[in-house]
Amino acid sequence: MKNNLFLDAAFSKQTERPPVWMMRQAGRFMPQYWEIKNKYSFLEMCKTPEIAADVTMLPVDLLGIDAAILFSDILVTGEAMGGDLSFTQGVGPKFANPVRTAKDVEALNVDCLSELxxxxxxxxxxxxxxxxSIPLIGFAGAPFTVMSYLVEGGSSKDFKLTKLMLHNQxxxxxxxxxxxxxxxAEYLNLQIAAGVNAIQVFDSWALxxxxxxxxxxxxxxxxxxxxNLNRKDIPVISFCKGSSVFAxxxxxxxxxxxxxxxxxxLLNIKNALPAGIAVQGNLDPHILYADKAVIKAQIHKLFERMRGTEGFIFNLGHGIMPDIPFDNVKYAIEVVKEFKY
Structure with a gap:
């Protein structure tokens, strides 16, 4: 690997600067993403290897990040198990056949690796x-988050049906x-066998x-x-919205x-964790809407707080929002890459 910063930090080694990648770095804030998206449906993009590769490479080529992340979606496992999945602009993901009864759960197929x-x-x-050149991160949705989409039939503000199942059944x-x-677990091992260099588990709705x-x-x-992961030399990142509570x-x-x-x-979280667990984060993505002087000051403030800490990967506390200016994201990455401890 020509650039080992990300893997070194993930394995809690000292690095000359924090490595940088951003959740949703290949996404809707990029005009180049829309050039592709306007030609294909979201699932077509995910399921056509050449197109998925094109999108994955956008932030590599345009932003110069230290790690790429596979272009896919956390719900492909739910679809492979039998979920009738669709994505609609402005609505988001929908499962036309929600999972709400014992019969529905029974019908889900666990021998579905060929579908992926x-x-x-x-x-x-x-x-x-x-x-x-740089490592490739593979990922999957955590079971609770995938479950919430299957049970609710799509996105939810209150997860009422999911929580009813947790509490009543x-x-x-x-x-x-x-x-x-x-x-x-089988899907992530499939990704490892195919050649990813790291894994991230997204529990987006744990909070x-x-x-x-x-x-x-x-x-x-x-x-x-x-x-159950074949994780030799493959760092595993655990993310949830709520990690500040559940770390x-x-x-x-x-x-x-x-x-x-x-x-x-972030430093308080790091110091409270067992030795050898690195941290990733945790800039508020809304800061990327702000003036460039503010972006630089906030990144430097975080870096000064983390100075001398082994095992620190710079990222956002959640994904990039679609309307954040591309130039601001590019500038933030430049600020990170110019920093030296």
Whole structure:
């Protein structure tokens, strides 16, 4: 690997500056993304290896980040298991056949790895194009987050139906989560076999859960997934919106990195974690709307706070919003790359 900054930081080694990549770095804030998106549906983009590679490479070529992340979606596992998935502009993902009864859970197929072969094919194309320049991150949605989309039938503000299942039918919820966890571990191992250099698990909606429910319905399945990964030389990043609350539990699953949202002091989180767990984050993405002087000052403030810390990857506390100016994202990455400890 020509640029080892990301992998070194993920394995808690000292780096001359923090490595940088950003969640949703290949996305809607880029005019070049829309040039592709206007020709194909979102699922066509994900399922056509050459197009997925084109999108994955956009931030590599245009932003000069230290790690690429596979262009895909957290819900492809739900679709592979039998979910009727569609994406509509302005609406988001929808499952036309929500999973709400024992019969629905029973019908989900866990022997569905062949349905996800297009992801392995995309990884191979991307790695040919990267040609050892920077690492490629693979990913999957965590079981609770995927479950919430399957049960709600799409996005939700309050996760009412999901929480009803957790509380009224916990055994059914566990059956559903166990199925998703099995598929997710196999899917991530498929990505590792295809050639990704790191893995991130996204539990995007964990913050909807109470402390006890997070332990029972999210953490135990992430722990199971990480324990089943072929992770030799492959760092595993655990992210959830809510990591500022749940970091101490997340650490019990033994990830290499915990990605932290912007609601916490990153150094305090790092110092409270077991030795050898790196942190990733945690700039508030809204700062990227601000003036460039503000962006630079906020990044430097974070870096001064983290000075001397081994195992720190710069990222946002969540993904880039679609209407953040491209130039601001590019500038933020330049600020990071010019910084030296």
């Amino acid at each position: 072969q297009y992801v392995a094919d995309a990884i191979k194309v991307i790695q040919q194009r990267l040609n050892g 916990p055994e059914l919820a566990h059956q559903l989560l166990a199925k998703i966890a099995k598929v997710t 909807a859960l109470s402390w006890n429910d997070y332990q029972e319905f999210s953490h135990r399945y992430i722990q199971e997934i990480i324990a 101490s539990i997340m650490a019990e699953a033994k990830p290499d990195v915990i990605s932290v949202d912007w609601n916490a002091d």
